[in-house]
Amino acid sequence: MPNNFLDYFNILEILPIILFFISFFGLITSGNIVKSIVLTILMQTAVIMFWLGLGARFGVIPPIFEYIDAVADPNAIADPLPQALMLTAIIIGIAVTAINITLLNALFRKYKTVEWKAMADKAFDDEKPER
Numbered sequence: 011m012p013n014n015f016l017d018y019f020n021i022l023e024i025l026p027i028i029l030f031f032i033s034f035f036g037l038i039t040s041g042n043i044v045k046s047i048v049l050t051i052l053m054q055t056a057v058i059m060f061w062l063g064l065g066a067r068f069g070v071i072p073p074i075f076e077y078i079d080a081v082a083d084p085n086a087i088a089d090p091l092p093q094a095l096m097l098t099a100i101i102i103g104i105a106v107t108a109i110n111i112t113l114l115n116a117l118f119r120k121y122k123t124v125e126w127k128a129m130a131d132k133a134f135d136d137e138k139p140e141r
Contacts, residue, residue, distance in 0.1 A: 022063025030056035043117070043124045047110045054103040058096050065092030 033052040040046050070088040118124055121132045 022059060022066060026056040026060035026063060030060070041126050043114055043126060043129070046126075047107065047114065050110065051103070051107055054099070054106075058099055058103075061092050061099075062096055065089055 030053055033049045033056060037046055037049040037053070040049060065088070067088070070086055073087050073090045114124070117129060121129045123129050123132070
């Protein structure tokens with residue numbers, strides 16, 4: 011019988027959840043676009059850590075044919091699907107971050123600020139018709 015709460019969970023299952031919600035709260039409350047981009051990256055990292063943590067088990071062998079032939083228990087072989095999906099998620103995260111930084115660069119050149127509210131006010135002033 012486990013003695014405390016942490017005996018039920020792996021640290022790779024708890025830490026990413028905490029990191030995700032801290033980043034989510036920061037994203038909601040942040041007024042700076044650069045901070046928002048960094049917090050989005052942290053959220054992506056937390057999701058990747060969570061899924062890799064769920065797939066991590068001690069005592070399993072990698073799914074390589076040389077090892078698989080020698081193992082009689084199919085539960086002793088690691089599932090390669092979470093790793094493959096998270097590699098794809100990393101590539102997509104890099105692309106999304108690059109697009110975010112490119113858009114930030116264009117907006118900063120136009121409005122000369124990285125604050126959400128100031129940029130929205132300047133954009134709204136640009137939309138007003140002149141009389």
